[in-house]
Amino acid sequence: MRIALLSDIHANLEALTTCLAHARDNGASRYAFLGDLVGYGADPRGVVDVVSRYVKEGALAVKGNHDEAIEEDAKGYFNDAARAAIDWARDSLDDEQKRFLATLPLMLREGDICFVHASAASPARWNYIDSGSEAQHCIDATDATYTFCGHLHDQALYFTTGQGRMHEFRPIPGTPIPVRDHRRWLAIVGTVGQPRDRNPAAAYTMFDREREEVTFHRVAYDAGAAADKIRKCGLPGSLAYRVELGI
Amino acid sequence: MLERFAPGAQLDGFVVGECIHAGGNAFIYKATPPPERDHGFPVVLKVPAIGRAQPTIAIESFEMEEMIHPLLSGSHVPRFVSAGDLSATPYVAMEYVDGESLTAIIARAPVPLDEVVRIGGALADAVSSVHTQEVIHLDIKPENFILRRDGLAVLLDFGFAHHARYPDLLAERQHFAAGSSPYVSPEQLRNDRSDPRSDLFALGVLLYELATGTQPFGAPTTYAGMRDRLWRAPPPPRAIAAEIPPWLQEIILRCLEPAAESRYQSAAHLAFDLRHPEQVPLTDRATRTQVGALSQIGHWWRSRRERPASLRNAGIQAPVIMVAIDTNHPDDERHPALQWTTRQIVSLNPEFRLLCVSVISAAPLGEGATDNETASGRHLQHVLRLRQWIEPLKLPTSRRSLHVIESASAGDTLLELARANNVNLIVLGAPWPKQKKLAWLRSVASNVAANAQCSVHIVRVLRTPHRPV
Numbered sequence: 001m002r003i004a005l006l007s008d009i010h011a012n013l014e015a016l017t018t019c020l021a022h023a024r025d026n027g028a029s030r031y032a033f034l035g036d037l038v039g040y041g042a043d044p045r046g047v048v049d050v051v052s053r054y055v056k057e058g059a060l061a062v063k064g065n066h067d068e069a070i071e072e073d074a075k076g077y078f079n080d081a082a083r084a085a086i087d088w089a090r091d092s093l094d095d096e097q098k099r100f101l102a103t104l105p106l107m108l109r110e111g112d113i114c115f116v117h118a119s120a121a122s123p124a125r126w127n128y129i130d131s132g133s134e135a136q137h138c139i140d141a142t143d144a145t146y147t148f149c150g151h152l153h154d155q156a157l158y159f160t161t162g163q164g165r166m167h168e169f170r171p172i173p174g175t176p177i178p179v180r181d182h183r184r185w186l187a188i189v190g191t192v193g194q195p196r197d198r199n200p201a202a203a204y205t206m207f208d209r210e211r212e213e214v215t216f217h218r219v220a221y222d223a224g225a226a227a228d229k230i231r232k233c234g235l236p237g238s239l240a241y242r243v244e245l246g247i
Numbered sequence: 248m249l250e251r252f253a254p255g256a257q258l259d260g261f262v263v264g265e266c267i268h269a270g271g272n273a274f275i276y277k278a279t280p281p282p283e284r285d286h287g288f289p290v291v292l293k294v295p296a297i298g299r300a301q302p303t304i305a306i307e308s309f310e311m312e313e314m315i316h317p318l319l320s321g322s323h324v325p326r327f328v329s330a331g332d333l334s335a336t337p338y339v340a341m342e343y344v345d346g347e348s349l350t351a352i353i354a355r356a357p358v359p360l361d362e363v364v365r366i367g368g369a370l371a372d373a374v375s376s377v378h379t380q381e382v383i384h385l386d387i388k389p390e391n392f393i394l395r396r397d398g399l400a401v402l403l404d405f406g407f408a409h410h411a412r413y414p415d416l417l418a419e420r421q422h423f424a425a426g427s428s429p430y431v432s433p434e435q436l437r438n439d440r441s442d443p444r445s446d447l448f449a450l451g452v453l454l455y456e457l458a459t460g461t462q463p464f465g466a467p468t469t470y471a472g473m474r475d476r477l478w479r480a481p482p483p484p485r486a487i488a489a490e491i492p493p494w495l496q497e498i499i500l501r502c503l504e505p506a507a508e509s510r511y512q513s514a515a516h517l518a519f520d521l522r523h524p525e526q527v528p529l530t531d532r533a534t535r536t537q538v539g540a541l542s543q544i545g546h547w548w549r550s551r552r553e554r555p556a557s558l559r560n561a562g563i564q565a566p567v568i569m570v571a572i573d574t575n576h577p578d579d580e581r582h583p584a585l586q587w588t589t590r591q592i593v594s595l596n597p598e599f600r601l602l603c604v605s606v607i608s609a610a611p612l613g614e615g616a617t618d619n620e621t622a623s624g625r626h627l628q629h630v631l632r633l634r635q636w637i638e639p640l641k642l643p644t645s646r647r648s649l650h651v652i653e654s655a656s657a658g659d660t661l662l663e664l665a666r667a668n669n670v671n672l673i674v675l676g677a678p679w680p681k682q683k684k685l686a687w688l689r690s691v692a693s694n695v696a697a698n699a700q701c702s703v704h705i706v707r708v709l710r711t712p713h714r715p716v
Contacts, residue, residue: 161419162303169414176414178314180333 002027005189005205007034007117007150009051010066012087012193015202016050018221019192026206026217032108034150035064035117037101039082040194040239044089046086047193048097063104063149064117065126070101076126077116081236088235105175112181113209114144115240118151128152135166135186146179146207147186154197155190155205155216159183171216173203179214187214193226193243200246251295252276259331260284261292263549268430272296272305272406277343284328284708289326289343297337307416308406309337314413315405316341319380323373323402344401349392349453357460357488363495364521367454369400371518374450376442377402377671381411382641385440387449388430389456394670409440429462431504433477444507447514451502458495459487478503483535493533494524500532513565513597515669519600519648522668530647559704565598567668571661571675571691574605574632574651581676582636588706589674590640601647603633604664606657626651658694670701679709 004023010017023031024034029191033051033190038044054060069076069086080088093101107116114120119127119134128151129135135158139147155173158166160183171177179185190203201218208214227240241247251274252263260281260490278292289610295309299604313330316339328340352366366501370392377384384391386407388715393401409415411715428451432445439445463481467473484491484499498520504510511517520527570589573579593599607629629651654660663672678690696703 118633144500157414159414159416162307163419165419167414167418172412175412178310180310182333 001029001206001210002121002206003030003032005032005034005115005148005187005207006029007189007204008036008064008191008194009041009047009121010036010043011038011047011085011192012202013041013225014183014226015048015193015219015221016047018219019204020050021201021214022217022219023204023206032115032122032148032149033059033061034115034189035062035104036066036150037064038070038086038089038093039059039066040085040230041226041243043226044092045080045094045097048093048100052097052100058067060108060110060115061104062108062115062117063101063106065105067101070098071096072183074166080239085235085239088233102130103245109142111209112145113207114142114147116147116149118149120144120147120149126151129156129158129186129188132158132166132168135168136221139166139184139186142192145181147184148189148205149186149231150191152188153191153194153203154188155203156188157214157216158186160185173216173218176208176211176213176215179212181212185214187216190216190218192201196242198246200244214241253432256432258292258294259329259336261290261338261340267291272308278340280328284340286326286328288326289341289345290328291343292339295337297333300637304417306333309333309339310416311408312339312404312406313337315382315408315410318410319377319382319405321376322399323376324405325401331707338397344393344395344403346393346395346401349389349394349400352394352589353389353453353456356457358457360490360492360495363454363457364392364404364524365398366400366457367450368397368518368521369394370450370453371521372669373400373402373515373519374446375514378446379669381408383441383443384446384449385409385435386430387446387453388427389453392453401402411441415440427466428468428473429464429466431473432507434507435476436477442507443514444510444512446509447502447517448507450514450517451499451510451559454495454502455481455484456497457486458499461487467617476503483532483537486536488523492524492528494520494527496535497502497527497529497533500535513567515567515671516565516600519567519668522526523648526644526648528643552654564596565600566596567602567673568672568674569597569602569604569665569668569670569693571673572603572605572636574636575607576588577632577635579581579676579679581679581706584708585674585676585706586636586639588704591641592672592674592704593642593646594613599646600669601637601642602650602664602670603637603647603659604650604652605633606652606654606660609653609655626653658691658698661691661695662698665699665701673699674704674706677705 006019029055037047037051051061065076070090104194107120116123119129119138121137130152155171157169158173161167185203189205192202192204195203198224201220203218206215223244227244230240251266254264256263261549262279264534266276273296274294276292278290280290282398295305297305306399312447317327325344326342331338332412384402391403395401429461430449432448434445447641464476487498502510593601633649652660675692677692678686
């Protein structure tokens with residue numbers, strides 16, 4: 001079974017459809033969406049519709065902090081541009097779409113795999129896994145062999161070393177990495193719709209459970225089109241710029 | 248898992264034969280493969296010593312080997328056959344390499360100069376081959392090299408290796424001296440397992456041993472003892488064996504520099520220098536006769552500042568570039584274009600080696616009385632033309648070398664030279680534009696482009712064709 005892990009789509013329909021097609025062409029038979037379907041981008045409705053259709057067909061999805069912020073009484077800090085995009089998305093989404101986001105779980109388990117947007121250690125606090133010790137906190141909270149998360153936008157792979165600590169590895173896209181199950185692994189799968197490493201290409205990750213292999217992908221898509229849509233719907237220009245340049 | 252297999256035992260379809268090595272981390276058995284894994288070459292099984300009483304490093308080491316070995320190709324590594332699952336029957340099956348272990352050769356060191364050069368070049372070729380496949384060995388020592396009968400060196404044991412594309416399961420091993428203490432590099436002693444120049448340090452130790460019969464830093468048994476090499480310069484080889492030429496001392500001491508950036512930046516460059524002693528630029532390393540206090544301080548100071556090297560595209564970061572120059576036609580209008588391209592290419596690379604090659608016909612053009620018409624006079628004339636060609640690029644002589652070769656087949660000679668010197672890129676001119684279309688198929692450029700094992704850059708003079716009104 002090959003499972004495609006897609007996170008931080010951020011209302012970028014162009015990036016999402018490109019990644020889904022790439023995953024299908026590469027043999028994905030399951031899909032997991034790791035949160036932040038909305039925010040920043042111009043297509044919250046389109047993205048929520050695609051994801052909810054996949055979920056009806058058996059895909060997994062968890063909630064991200066931007067999805068939570070759609071709820072009326074949501075708290076949490078966002079910068080002005082991000083706040084504007086969330087307010088605009090709240091007005092754009094219909095009740096059914098909002099209900100879909102509101103009922104997403106914070107975390108899911110399937111066999112020895114854990115899916116979560118931020119950290120499995122108190123997922124509602126949206127902590128970033130930006131170090132070996134944060135990764136350690138995350139895996140200490142469950143007994144999962146494999147943990148997949150998003151929230152941070154750069155792809156990373158953490159693994160337990162002989163010393164029992166989590167060690168960070170920066171993966172190289174397109175290289176299948178053996179991830180044997182006698183060891184514990186945590187992957188930050190990358191962002192579909194909002195890359196920030198000066199490379200606008202969409203990011204997602206594929207996991208092959210039988211072969212014990214994880215492959216990080218970067219996929220070129222029409223970022224210009226996604227940016228134009230952001231400009232046309234009146235969202236802050238900086239959001240368009242970020243998508244175009246990947247910053 | 249610790250008990251040894253008796254001959255005749257079965258392991259994942261293999262029939263176990265004689266045990267040819269029983270080391271701390273693994274047993275190695277000759278074996279007969281099952282028909283579906285019989286590729287027509289003899290096979291050995293490496294069975295790791297994994298058990299309750301064993302340290303977990305044996306597991307990590309097995310995982311690294313199982314991950315890295317199948318990715319490696321070429322004749323400098325044993326061919327990989329299969330690996331057994333870690334949880335059931337961990338083993339790696341690979342080609343049995345027939346030849347002499349470097350251990351046996353080192354045991355009779357010092358060996359004659361020509362043997363140091365021949366063996367050293369072979370070892371550097373093997374390391375270069377592995378480095379260009381994005382792998383650092385990190386456990387270079389005599390036991391891990393086999394010299395085949397044809398002179399080729401084969402590198403064994405990738406259990407401590409590092410691959411640029413894979414997580415390094417041994418990354419956090421504190422005070423981890425991969426293999427044996429005489430060969431471990433200063434970077435490894437600082438827990439940095441990502442610098443390919445660590446392997447060049449170990450090669451330097453091997454060259455030192457081959458040339459002098461002694462180990463430059465001894466075989467310390469404590470971590471503090473190993474750290475000596477971070478600041479202590481080894482006795483110059485010529486102080487031990489005066490017959491060692493200065494150029495070889497230069498090469499060896501350059502490999503043993505505590506700061507990786509002061510060493511050779513690629514194994515291919517080291518192999519090249521070993522094979523072209525006349526081209527080795529000599530520094531104070533060549534003439535050092537003892538370990539002076541000043542050089543000691545310099546040694547220590549240099550070791551403090553480190554610029555890390557990346558393994559990815561190792562060959563491309565410190566490339567060996569070969570440019571073919573037609574010195575038979577020094578006024579050819581293609582020369583400026585070739586020069587311009589060469590300048591562009593070398594300016595992109597802070598560290599490179601440029602081979603300037605001219606292939607001239609073997610037979611003298613005619614009988615004559617002047618120097619220019621004798622064979623050696625003619626040779627010299629072409630060397631001078633090569634020098635004239637390269638002069639405007641203002642390259643230090645340590646970066647470039649001049650080669651005039653007599654041969655009837657320029658293409659084959661260039662290909663052979665490129666292979667022998669681990670060349671990454673060949674630059675050469677397209678056939679003369681006035682020649683007919685068919686000329687391309689017969690040209691040196693098409694032969695080289697079609698048959699080279701590396702990249703080929705073909706240079707043309709840009710011209711606007713004449714269009715009749």
